Amino acid sequence: MDQFNKDINNFWDQLSGPEIWTLIGKGFLKIILIIIIAAVAIKVGKKVIDKVFMSRQRGPFRITERRENTLKKLLHNVLTYTVYFTAFIMILDEGLGLAIGPLLAGAGVAGLAIGFGAQNLVRDIISGFFIIFEDQFSVGDYIFTSNVEGTVEEIGIRTTKIKSWTGEQHILPNGNVTQVTNYSIHNGLAVVDINIPYESDFESAEKIIEKMAIELPDKYNEIIGTPEVIGVQTLELSHFVMRVITETLPADQWAGARIVRREVKERLYREGIQIPSPRLVMYTRNESPTALEVDGEKKKLQERNED
Structure with a gap:
């Protein structure tokens, strides 16, 4: 019992001491700093990518506008994923003080096991690569694929976003894009x-x-x-x-x-040419079509004579 009380007192002393709070404060500040640096890096990186494409427009090697929009959005996504992953690793290492080496080694073994169950993810990434490499469609194209028709808004590493003409946004895994009808290539x-x-x-x-x-x-x-x-x-x-x-x-x-x-x-x-419309002719039981036509002709003659 005395040992338990001593352990409680020691824990309370450590918890109320300045050392632990200083350590927590430093870790919190490091996490905030890493997040800010990551956000700035993404913003600056996107601007650099945009400037690179603008400079290519004035250079000898030019690409079409639809191809340029596709590659820019793809590079923006790759930059965002890379910076966020790096920031996450740095938070674990610098902010929380976890050992990254054993964690990455374990993640490699676990990733090998998970990879067998992530075949769809690998298929989506590979299909996205071939969509861009073969220029099957680009951002801004109007396409029909997988029972979805609309304008391509974004081609990502894993998914493609298509906006229909009524405003709905469809998100398709790249692996499901098997047959494409592109209306924006030819007249x-x-x-x-x-x-x-x-x-x-x-x-x-x-x-x-x-x-x-x-x-x-x-x-x-x-x-x-x-x-x-x-x-x-x-x-x-x-x-x-x-x-x-x-x-x-x-x-x-x-x-x-x-x-x-x-x-x-x-x-x-x-010019006096009317579009044809359906016509309905009605007859009474007591009158034949011939009698109706005769009566009609008599009425026309009477109207002409009156005029």
Whole structure:
């Protein structure tokens, strides 16, 4: 019992003494200092990376803007991960006074064991490397992959962030990016089908659309070449379908199609060609269609005579 009381007293003396609090204070200050240095290093490092890419724009070796944005974001991520990991090791060593050597040795053995269970992580990192190395897509590209469609915001070491046109952000592991449709590499092709009633003349409608098409490239930036009337695509019950195609900027084929539809609709209406619409003819039980037509003709004759 006396020994226990002595141990308690010794512990209390050490806890209330200035030495331990001085040691804790120094460790706390070291941790704060390491965090501040890490934050400054990340900020300065990102600025250095940005300046390096700006200087390359004026040099003999240049890369495309989409490629530049991808590499900058990737280097920013690598810098952040590296600085944070280094800061964590320094906090354990300098701030908490832990022996890093045995800890790293143990981490190496444990990492070997964990590596067998972290195959997906390794696959994501390797897939991310090949995405960037092969230039499958870059930041700012509009793509479709893994049932997700949108604009690439960031390509990281492990994941890719895609923002859909409705605002949602999708985060995909790089290993899941197996098949990609990239709409931002080549020019797009807008395909528009226009319904023309049989009462209208095909050649007249074609000339109206061709005359309108000449004005579109100068009027809209999305449209590159003059829209071309391919001809009659299909024959329906009450109308025939005329197909118009036009070349657009990459990923602007949908906007180009909307522009062509609007301009064609306005021009056809102005020239007196109506877009066909469904019609409903109703008959009564006591009257045949022939009788209705005769009555209709009589009413028209009466109206003409009155006029």
